[in-house]
Amino acid sequence: MITEPLFYLVAVPAVILVGLSKGGLAGALAMLGVPMMSLVVPPIQAAGILLPILIAMDVFALWAYRHEWDARNLLIIVPAAVVGIAIGWLTAEQVSDAHVRLIVGLVALGFTLSYWLGWPRQGQTQPNTVRGGAWGMLAGFTSFVSHAGGPPVQIYLLPQRMSPRLYVGTSVVFFWIVNWIKVVPYAMLGQLGSANLMTSLVLAPLAPLSIFAAVKLIDRLESNAYYTITYFLLFAISLKLIWDGVTTVFGI
Numbered sequence: 001m002i003t004e005p006l007f008y009l010v011a012v013p014a015v016i017l018v019g020l021s022k023g024g025l026a027g028a029l030a031m032l033g034v035p036m037m038s039l040v041v042p043p044i045q046a047a048g049i050l051l052p053i054l055i056a057m058d059v060f061a062l063w064a065y066r067h068e069w070d071a072r073n074l075l076i077i078v079p080a081a082v083v084g085i086a087i088g089w090l091t092a093e094q095v096s097d098a099h100v101r102l103i104v105g106l107v108a109l110g111f112t113l114s115y116w117l118g119w120p121r122q123g124q125t126q127p128n129t130v131r132g133g134a135w136g137m138l139a140g141f142t143s144f145v146s147h148a149g150g151p152p153v154q155i156y157l158l159p160q161r162m163s164p165r166l167y168v169g170t171s172v173v174f175f176w177i178v179n180w181i182k183v184v185p186y187a188m189l190g191q192l193g194s195a196n197l198m199t200s201l202v203l204a205p206l207a208p209l210s211i212f213a214a215v216k217l218i219d220r221l222e223s224n225a226y227y228t229i230t231y232f233l234l235f236a237i238s239l240k241l242i243w244d245g246v247t248t249v250f251g252i
Helices: 005-022 027-037 043-064 071-090 097-117 129-146 150-160 164-188 194-203 206-219 223-249
Strands: none
Touching: 005 027, 005 043, 005 194, 005 206, 027 043, 027 223, 043 129, 043 164, 043 194, 043 206, 071 129, 071 150, 071 164, 097 129, 097 150, 097 223, 129 150, 129 164, 150 164, 150 223, 164 206
């Protein structure tokens, strides 16, 4: 188990942010978990520590949104995500965490800018097999590499303008399935050793507290306010991911 105080100084707020995201308060916040913890431990170890915590969070989030999720969308994006996870597993040694952050950051930035600028102009979208398959596969890949599957899922689901709770519930069920699928390949890559699991256990009590805090906040937000906050945070996180990716890849 990790015992350095500096680790927990960074890991505790990281896990809280991930929990707020799991509870539906700006889903892209979950992407900050691995980058924040990577300040004090290697990225691959950060991902291994977070995976059991994410699975624990999924249990509480599922209970909170157990009656509100969209089966049609899940039937599209879950099978695609499985393909993305398989690609991530097969290319784990070739694709760096920095490259994934850069790619995800650019995609998320383009999505938020196109939304704010109103281009392409379109009304509310509907579930779509081709579009959902593409974004679902990307979500599976980025989720496997650095638990960064949030923006691809948001890019697909947000334009459908679901109610906040239906949108969050659909995302919760999706990532519950994805995280359990990741257990086997993560274990085979050596990311679920006893030291990491014990560290996860120490941090796990933060899961229900942060999730239910987010659920209460969502219930008090109007739909327009919720989407405004979500898009703004997605934009801010995209800039952070791009900066991290560029500085690492190009050695700035």
